[in-house]
Amino acid sequence: MSVTIKDIAKLANVxxxxxxxxxxxxxxxxxxxKRKIVDLAEQLNYIPDYNARSLVMQKSYTVGVFFTSITTGTSSSFFADVIRGxxxxxxxxxxxxxxGIDNYKDFHSINKKRFDGIILMSQxxxxxxxxxxxMQSGIxxxxxxxxVEDPSIINIVPNDKVGxxxxxxxxxxxxHERIAMIEGIEGFRSTQVRKDGYLGALIEHRIPIRHEYLLQGSYDMESGYQALERLIELESRPTAVFCSNDDMAIGAMRAAFDHGINIPNELSIVGFDDIGFAHYMTPALTTVKRPIEQISIEGAKKILQLINEPNQPGELIFVDTELKIRDSVKKM
Structure with a gap:
């Protein structure tokens, strides 16, 4: 016969x-x-009945982690960092x-009975x-x-524009003055704020913006490869390329290699994210470290606090990025 909470209570005299x-x-x-009770539960091999607890506590003991899309625009490294955090x-x-949100035709199945809390990795x-x-569901x-614009939401974001x-x-x-950019998916907030940072740097240093140097990518290696092929066909090639994420930077580096272009001696490349592969590329990729795992850790802490204390005020928290200087940029 399995041990119950009442058995532990009797032994602990509480x-x-x-x-x-x-x-x-x-x-x-x-x-x-608490320590005495936990020790007793372990000694007695107490196994909680989550179904019973859910009924009594009116909780599902489920936390939802939602992405804009898992199949489009979410790299494997980004996904892994979020879940790990x-x-x-x-x-x-x-x-x-x-x-992924794009898996749903409507959101009727997303309610308080199914989720104690939801973390949205919004793109x-x-x-x-x-x-x-x-928000309407009260989860x-x-x-x-x-x-996001609503001040009642707890919102944790990396400072991509500064990065x-x-x-x-x-x-x-x-x-470098001839600096191209391979952008991310059109309509993604990250795409726009990174482009704003790129344009801001050019404007501040009084470097002309060349529209032929702005190419759309889709946050995957293939789009980085194809964009670099278009850039090297230009009559006035860029000397450097800033890529909106590391996957596209890796694709661009592969295209340069296939076309006999030496990095960094003939072309400098910078990425964004600092995924695990970045350090092990040849040459090692200079990139912006975007602390997605840390943001996910902070988000998970906040959702647990909200589950226990639902009436906390909204908050906007910025987490700093960090430039990782490696070997893929040449000093002109």
């Missing part, structure tokens, strides 16, 4: 409510009492439910309908990656 709170890590229980915080008492304003639905909610500005300013400092 109420079953105290045991329940202690096992749920409630701050209302003294640390010494969230998973490192969310305790084993919760299940993680991971899905586009297309998400706004989802944001509105979750504790945190938005990461994209700045892009610093990357392009570094290229200018190294003597």
């Amino acid at each position: 109420s079953h409510t105290t045991v329940s709170r202690a096992l749920n890590d409630s701050p209302l229980i003294k640390a010494e009492t 969230v998973n490192s915080v969310i305790s084993e008492n919760y299940n993680l439910f991971v899905r 586009s304003e297309v998400d706004n309908a989802f944001v509105y639905h979750v 504790p909610f945190v938005v990461l990656n994209r700045q 892009a500005y610093e990357a392009v300013s570094y290229l200018i400092k190294e003597g």
